[in-house]
Amino acid sequence: MDLQFSAEQLEFQQEVRDWIARELPRPFADEVRDPAHDADSLVEVRRGWQRKLNDAGYLGMRWATEWGGRGATEVEEAILHAELNRADAPIVPNFLGISLLGPALIHHGSEEQRRRFIPKMLSADEIWCQGFSEPSSGSDLASLRTRAEPDGDDFRITGQKVWTTFGPWADWIFVLARTDPDDRHGGISFFLVPIDQEGVEMRPLKQITGESEFGEVFFDGALARREHLVGQLGEGWRIAMTVLGYERGASTLANPADYERQLGGLVSALKERGELEHAAVREKLGKLVVDNEVMRANGLRTLANIAAGIAPGPESSIEKIFWSEYHQRMTDAAVELLGPQGMLEARSPNARTEVDWAYQYLWSRAGTIYSGSSEIQRNIIAKRVLRMPTAR
Amino acid sequence: MQFELNEDQALLQSSTRELLDNEAALEQTRSVMEESSEGYPKDIYAQLAELGYAGLLLSEEDGGLGPIAFAIVMSEMGRVAFPGPFLELSLAIRLLSGCSGEVAQDWQARAAEGSALVVLARDEDLASTDPAAPQAHFADGRVQGSKVFVPFGAEADALVVSTAEGLALVPRPGTGWNAAPLTTFDHAQRFVAVELDDEAHLLAEPETSATLLTEALRLGALGASAQMMGIMERSLEIAVAYTSEREAFGVPIGSFQALQHRCADMLIQAESARSATFRAAWAEESGAEDAAYLVSVAKAWAGPAGRFVCGQAIQLLGGVGFTWEYDPHIYLKRIKTLEQFHGSTTWHVENALVNAPVLADA
Numbered sequence: 001m002d003l004q005f006s007a008e009q010l011e012f013q014q015e016v017r018d019w020i021a022r023e024l025p026r027p028f029a030d031e032v033r034d035p036a037h038d039a040d041s042l043v044e045v046r047r048g049w050q051r052k053l054n055d056a057g058y059l060g061m062r063w064a065t066e067w068g069g070r071g072a073t074e075v076e077e078a079i080l081h082a083e084l085n086r087a088d089a090p091i092v093p094n095f096l097g098i099s100l101l102g103p104a105l106i107h108h109g110s111e112e113q114r115r116r117f118i119p120k121m122l123s124a125d126e127i128w129c130q131g132f133s134e135p136s137s138g139s140d141l142a143s144l145r146t147r148a149e150p151d152g153d154d155f156r157i158t159g160q161k162v163w164t165t166f167g168p169w170a171d172w173i174f175v176l177a178r179t180d181p182d183d184r185h186g187g188i189s190f191f192l193v194p195i196d197q198e199g200v201e202m203r204p205l206k207q208i209t210g211e212s213e214f215g216e217v218f219f220d221g222a223l224a225r226r227e228h229l230v231g232q233l234g235e236g237w238r239i240a241m242t243v244l245g246y247e248r249g250a251s252t253l254a255n256p257a258d259y260e261r262q263l264g265g266l267v268s269a270l271k272e273r274g275e276l277e278h279a280a281v282r283e284k285l286g287k288l289v290v291d292n293e294v295m296r297a298n299g300l301r302t303l304a305n306i307a308a309g310i311a312p313g314p315e316s317s318i319e320k321i322f323w324s325e326y327h328q329r330m331t332d333a334a335v336e337l338l339g340p341q342g343m344l345e346a347r348s349p350n351a352r353t354e355v356d357w358a359y360q361y362l363w364s365r366a367g368t369i370y371s372g373s374s375e376i377q378r379n380i381i382a383k384r385v386l387r388m389p390t391a392r
Numbered sequence: 393m394q395f396e397l398n399e400d401q402a403l404l405q406s407s408t409r410e411l412l413d414n415e416a417a418l419e420q421t422r423s424v425m426e427e428s429s430e431g432y433p434k435d436i437y438a439q440l441a442e443l444g445y446a447g448l449l450l451s452e453e454d455g456g457l458g459p460i461a462f463a464i465v466m467s468e469m470g471r472v473a474f475p476g477p478f479l480e481l482s483l484a485i486r487l488l489s490g491c492s493g494e495v496a497q498d499w500q501a502r503a504a505e506g507s508a509l510v511v512l513a514r515d516e517d518l519a520s521t522d523p524a525a526p527q528a529h530f531a532d533g534r535v536q537g538s539k540v541f542v543p544f545g546a547e548a549d550a551l552v553v554s555t556a557e558g559l560a561l562v563p564r565p566g567t568g569w570n571a572a573p574l575t576t577f578d579h580a581q582r583f584v585a586v587e588l589d590d591e592a593h594l595l596a597e598p599e600t601s602a603t604l605l606t607e608a609l610r611l612g613a614l615g616a617s618a619q620m621m622g623i624m625e626r627s628l629e630i631a632v633a634y635t636s637e638r639e640a641f642g643v644p645i646g647s648f649q650a651l652q653h654r655c656a657d658m659l660i661q662a663e664s665a666r667s668a669t670f671r672a673a674w675a676e677e678s679g680a681e682d683a684a685y686l687v688s689v690a691k692a693w694a695g696p697a698g699r700f701v702c703g704q705a706i707q708l709l710g711g712v713g714f715t716w717e718y719d720p721h722i723y724l725k726r727i728k729t730l731e732q733f734h735g736s737t738t739w740h741v742e743n744a745l746v747n748a749p750v751l752a753d754a
Contacts, residue, residue: 001394001395001396001397001398001401001460001670001673001674001677002393002394002674003393003394003395003671003674003675004393004678004680005393006393075393260749260750263750264750267750267751282742282745283738283741283742285745286692286741286742286744286745286748287692287741289689289744289745289748289750289751290688290689290692290693290740290741290744291693293668293685293686293689293744293748294664294667294668294689294693295664297664297667297668297670297671297686297689298663298664298667300393300395300667300671301395301666301667301670301671303393304393304394304395304396305395305396307393307394308393308394308395308396310396315663318659318660318663318664321656321660322660322664375653377656378652378653378656378657379649379652379653379656381655381656381659381660382649382652382653382655382656383652385656385659386628386632386652386655386656386659387632387636388632388635388636388646388647388651388652388655389636389643389644389646389647390647391643391647391648391649
C-alpha cells in the first residue's frame with residue numbers, strides 16, 4: 001500500500017501550481033461577479049483559458065504527442081485537474097469534446113478525422129457539444145430515436161437531442177443516431193455534424209440557475225457527411241460506452257479539491273462572523289470536512305487502482321453518488337450557516353465573495369441527475385457489484 | 393501509488409480469515425454471549441499469541457507487523473465479531489513496549505506470548521471515552537482510583553492504568569480485583585468498573601505517558617475503524633444473501649429496487665470506510681504528518697456508517713432480523729460498542745476539524 005505521489009508526480013504538481021499562479025488572472029468566481037461580463041463574454045474567458053492550457057500542453061494530456069497530448073499518466077492528469085479546481089480556474093468550453101470525442105476519434109476514428117478535428121478542438125477554434133440524450137431517452141439511452149437515413153453517400157439526420165451542454169455556443173455536435181430501427185444497440189451510429197446548417201436548430205434551455213448553459217437541438221434532415229461517420233455503421237453504442245469509461249481517473253481528486261476550496265470559503269466566512277467556535281457550527285463543519293476527506297480517500301484508491309492497471313470495480317458509481325450527494329449536503333449546510341446572506345446572487349450587493357453560494361446551491365442539484373443519475377448508479381451497484389437478483 | 397493489499401498482506405488476510413472461521417466463527421461469539429464463564433475464548437487467544445498476533449503493534453524487531461497488518465487483522469476479527477479484549481490487549485502490549493524498565497519488559501513479554509492478560513484501564517467517566525486527564529493517583533508504590541469500562545478487567549492478570557503521575561502497572565492483587573460488572577447490550581464484550589487501591593509499578597513519567605496514551609488512542613481508533621469495516625462488509629453479505637433467497641410476491645425480494653438501492657447505499661458506506669481506514673493505516677505506517685487527522689476521519693466516518701449498515705441489515709431481514717437467533721444484532725451491538733470507545737464520533741469529528749487543512753489556512 002502506498003498512497004502518496006512519487007517524487008516525479010510531486011514535481012509535476014509543483015510545476016502545475018506555479019504555472020497556474022503565473023497564468024490565471026483571477027478565480028472564475030471573480031469573473032462571474034464582474035458586471036462587465038455577460039454569458040457570451042464569459043465563454044470567451046473560458047476559451048482564452050483553454051488556449052493557454054493547450055499552449056502549455058495541459059489538454060488531452062494522456063493522448064500521444066502526435067495528437068497534441070503528452071502521453072501522461074492518469075495520476076498526472078488527476079493532479080492537474082485537482083490543481084485547476086483548487087485555484088478555481090475556468091472550466092474549458094470544450095471539456096466534453098476533449099474528454100469524450102477526443103478519445104473516440106483517437107481510438108475509433110479515421111486518420112483524416114483526427115487531423116481535421118483534433119487540433120481545432122484543442123485550440124477551442126471549434127467548440128463541440130454532445131448529442132446523446134433525448135427527451136424520451138435519458139437513463140435508457142439505447143432507446144434513442146433520432147435517426148440517420150442514407151442520402152446518396154451521406155446521411156440525413158432527423159430527431160431531437162436535449163440537455164446539450166454548451167450547445168448554444170457550439171460549432172459541432174457529436175451525435176448518436178439510429179441507423180437500424182430493429183437492432184437496439186447495434187443499430188446506433190456515431191456522427192459528427194456541423195451545427196451551422198439548414199436542418200439544425202439549437203434552442204437554449206433556461207436552467208434553475210437562470211443561465212442557459214445547455215440547450216435542445218432539433219434535426220430536420222440535417223446533413224451528416226459519410227466521412228464524418230466515426231467507426232463503422234452500427235458501432236456507435238460500443239464507441240460511446242468505451243469513451244464514457246475513458247476519463248474515470250480525471251475527477252478522482254478534482255472533486256474533493258473543488259469542495260475543499262468551497263469549504264475553505266465557508267470557514268473564512270464563519271471566522272469573519274465570529275461563529276467558528278460555536279459547537280453546533282463546528283459539528284456541521286467537522287462532518288463536512290470528514291466526508292470530503294473520505295471522498296478523497298475513495299479517489300486515491302480509485303487512482304491507485306487505475307495506476308496499477310486494475311480493472312475498474314464499483315468505484316466509479318460509488319464516486320459519482322458520493323460527490324454529487326456530498327455537494328448537495330455541503331451547499332445545503334453552507335447556505336444554512338450563512339443565513340439569508342448565503343442566498344445572495346454573485347452580483348448582488350453584500351454577496352459573499354469567497355464562493356458563489358447561491359449558484360453552487362442550485363448547481364448542486366444537477367450533479368445527481370447528469371452522467372447517470374444517482375438512481376441509475378445504484379442500479380449498477382446492485383446488479384454489477386452486489387449481483388442482486390433481476391426482477392422477473 | 394498502490395491501494396490493494398500486496399502479496400504478504402493478502403496472505404495475512406486469507407490466513408487470518410481461515411483461522412478465525414475455523415476457530416472463532418460466530419458460534420464462539422454466541423457462546424461468550426450466552427454461557428461462557430470465562431468470558432472470552434482463552435484457548436484461541438493462546439493460539440493467536442503463539443502465532444504472533446498479540447504483538448502486531450510492536451516494532452519490527454520485536455515481531456510486530458505494523459498498522460496496515462493490524463488493520464487487516466482487526467477487520468477480519470470484525471467479520472466474526474471476535475469476542476474478548478483483543479484490541480485492548482494489543483494496545484497494552486504496545487504501551488508496555490514504549491516504557492522502559494524490567495517490569496514493563498517482563499509483562500510485555502508475558503502478554504505477547506499469551507501467558508498473561510494485560511489490558512489498558514484508562515476511562516474514568518461512565519459517559520465518555522474521550523481523552524481526559526486521569527484522576528487516579530500513583531503514590532508510595534500504590535495506585536488509587538476508579539476506572540470504568542475496563543474490558544474483561546475481572547480476568548486481567550495486570551492492568552496498565554493511567555494516573556496523574558503517569559502510566560502504572562497494577563498486577564492482580566492476591567484477593568482479586570475489586571471489580572463490578574458493567575453489562576452492556578454487547579454481551580460478548582464484558583466490562584467492569586474497578587476500584588483500585590493496590591500495589592503498583594510506575595511505568596513512565598507523565599509526559600511520556602501522555603505521548604504513549606495519545607498514540608494508543610490513535611491506534612485504538614484505527615483498530616476500531618478496521619473492525620467496523622469488517623463488520624459492515626459481513627453485514628452487507630448477510631443482507632444480500634438473505635434478500636436474494638427470500639421470496640415474496642413470487643420473486644426474490646432482492647429484485648425489488650427499494651431493497652437494491654438500500655444495499656447499494658450500504659456498499660457505499662462500507663467501501664468508503666475501507667478507503668478511509670486503510671488510508672489512515674497507511675498514514676500511521678509511513679509516519680505521515682497528517683496521521684492523527686486521517687485516523688479521526690476514518691473513525692468519524694466508520695461509526696455512523698456502521699450504525700447505518702448494521703441497522704439496515706436488520707431491516708432487510710425483517711422479523712427474523714429482530715430475533716436473537718439470526719446474526720445481524722450481534723454486529724449492530726458490536727459496532728455501537730466500537731463507535732463508543734477509543735474516542736466518540738463527536739470527539740473524532742472535532743479532532744478532524746482541528747487538524748483539517750481548511751482550518752490551518754483560515
